[in-house]
Amino acid sequence: MNELKQTLDLFAAMGIFSPLALAIFLLLAFVLQVRLHEKVIALVVQSSVFISFAGILGLVIMLTANGMKKWEYEPFPTFYLESFHFDFDFYFDWLSLSFAMLSLLLCFVIAFFSQRYMHREAGYQRFFVLYSIFVSGIVIASLSGTIESLFVGWEMVGLSSALLVAFFHERIMPTRNGLHLWIVYRISDAALFLASYLLHHALGQGFFRVILEQGSEGLAHATSSPVYVGAGVLIFLASACKSALFPFSGWLPRAMEGPTPTSAIFYGALSIHLGAFLLLRLNPIVQLSPTLAWVVVFFGLLTALFSGIIANAQTDIKSILAFATLTQVGIIIAEIGLGLEMLPLIHIIGHASLRTYQFLRAPSSFAYYKSLEESLGRTELNKKAINSPSGPESNVSPAIYAFALNRGGMDSMLDKFIVKPFVQSFKLADAFEKRLVSMLAGHDSSNGGNHGEGA
Amino acid sequence: MNHFPLLETGIGICIIGALVSLLVKSQEKIRFITIYSSFFSALCAMGSYLIFYQGHHGFIVPSEFNAPLPALAGMLYFVVLFCTPRTKFIGADKPFPSSLLLVAQGFTLLTCAMTDNPLLFLLLALEPLIPMVDLVKRGERIRIFLIHWVPAWLAALAVAFANHLPEKVAGLLITLLVIVRLGLFPGHSWIVFIARKCSFTTTILFVTQMTPVLLLVLNSQVLHDTHASLYLSWFATLSIFYFAGLAMVQRSLRDFFTYLCLALSSMVILGVCSHEPLQLTAAYCLRNSLWIALAGIGIIVRALEARHGELSLFQNHGFYESTPLLAIAFLACGLGCVGFPGTSAFISFEMLADEIIPGSPFFGIVIVFSEALISISLLMVYFKLFCGRKVEWSNIFKVRLREMIALWIIILLVFGSRFLPHANITSTHDALQKTGLKAGH
Structure with missing residues (x-):
């Protein structure tokens, strides 16, 4: 039994720490400004992801062979200090193993693709540094056994995603879009942090195992069930931000500013499903309150409908794919809200694989269509394009078309009613501060300039 | 050697260095004296920390709780002075306050090692004279000050010297x-002013060190008994949100840095407004991590301003391609400021929020969302400074070798100083319990 435990722990460590070691290695080289050869980076990245995948696969085989359904791995002892404790544990079951294997498989494909796609790109090394942080984050998040380890992975995914969207950083738009994504992700992080506190408060610990073992019925009988509902609401908020549900959908098309491999893997396949994964993982908490479960279903369907309409009016392939992705994610979320478990997981796996393929094909799709046109004859395809329902010539009402073209005006509404009043109030406060400092200092006017130590 | 006064030697080196640099005319020599005095002083402070745990100390006897502080202070002073661009010392329009900063280093070492209440109040009252003298030397008005x-x-004088002050008044x-x-709001205008008018090196060292934290920990019980900690908590909570919001709308990089420091120091103050050992430990550890990260951001801001002059956040500058190390270090220190996983502030921040929320959910929620605001403004400034434009390399x-070394040290401290943060937190907690500081003895 001890030997089996050691073997399982070894496989678990391979799965978790191989991407983490990769991230540390690439980060160190990057900070010390050691320029690594493209081939070296590619080799290290592919080997690391392969080792991780092999570890997880080995774990699956061993668990199946021994008739076990779950496994817990505790790489570090729990940190206890009086009432505070920090558990960095991992939990391997059908859900976490499936999502981790899917993530690693797609990351492996993307590593191969990127090696050529990013060839001679100025930020080749930077791309893989961010890629490695993302892979580590997604592996940690998917295999996490406690809310603390989930939070670590969640934040790593958030940071790397924002920086990858702003990858072409000499242009202004990618940086703006990266910032937009970061803002939404930070709201998500804050919600998850508060949810983690509530779960700790209710359970006395943050182990998913305890929640899964008790199930919704067990939790409903607990004295702190209202706290669970509060945690459920926050978890849903965190998931909604991460999975770009309505009304946070604005970041998804913006995220397409990044290089194609990142669009494919991060927003099309993995990052976008991470919110759904969280809901699926903590489904007993969501199902605890029927109202919350119906809210989840409602927002899922609303997102699906909303993005389904918008996708039809988009004019570039990446945006079409982004909104099409969102339609499916909305349906997945609704499935989770209905209390289903296996169906959403299968849906996630199938959808992520399909989208990865579509996103990776997107840059060459014109060449593909051109060759298709040449083979079949131009007329038929041109006719098809003109008769496409996505154009204004179709029978769709102009109001719906305008709504779809403006992406529902969600971004501008959030901007108008939340961001602008917030920023304006602080701008007013800043103007007041400047006048106050100037008055107290006895100056005629105070500006940010005239600093003591110039260039 | 058993009782060799290493810390006192470190303080003495600073004072002697300051005096010598006053007498020397050559600016090159002043630079040499400043950096080396700071270096040897830092070395002595670190040495005193190492021998403290073997039971050796000099005349100043720090408690186990604050023994690491002089070493950290010495190192940060040295790192900041070491990478000060040569142009600041030599040929700048306004004189670089070399001797003043050496005095400040000696002063900070002394303050950090102090556990005696009246002396600590006195030192805290004297501490702001350093930026004030800098202002006077630069010909600035000190009215706001x-x-x-x-x-x-x-x-400060009343608390330090009045013998029979009622506890409520003292609080x-x-x-x-x-x-x-x-x-803290509304007493912050003078800090905004000195950040604009003083030497930026003085600002970095003065604004980031948050010396009163020690005083609050020492007097936590008195503050709790007199409800002063409750008033202070409200001021701190208001300040965190207000300064985090102000940091977001700044147009000047230096003002951004000031409000960032103010927001984060308010967060630490909210943490130390308690007599619970866990919360005090978390806030105290967070303060040390923030000190490092903020000093790092200060160094980067100064390095950028030394190259490009005063920087506006109104436009994108695109410095990444020309100074990638500064960009990476800015991001690393920024993450250190918000307690990102892997940084030394991570566990402290988690623990602080975890401790604050049960006592007052409102304070806890403000902390969590203000931290999100700060992280947003940090990334926004990162993009403004390092992205959005292509700049021709010149x-x-x-980045000079000294700057590189300083930044690597800072990055190492932000991520690696507590690779296992548990150890540091546990030792701080144990020290807090052992020295009986929570009882305000």
């Missing part, structure tokens, strides 16, 4: 002193 500090000085006076010294952009 005096408006804030005269009442604070009176408060209120400490509250006033802390509000002014750390620049030799003046090159």
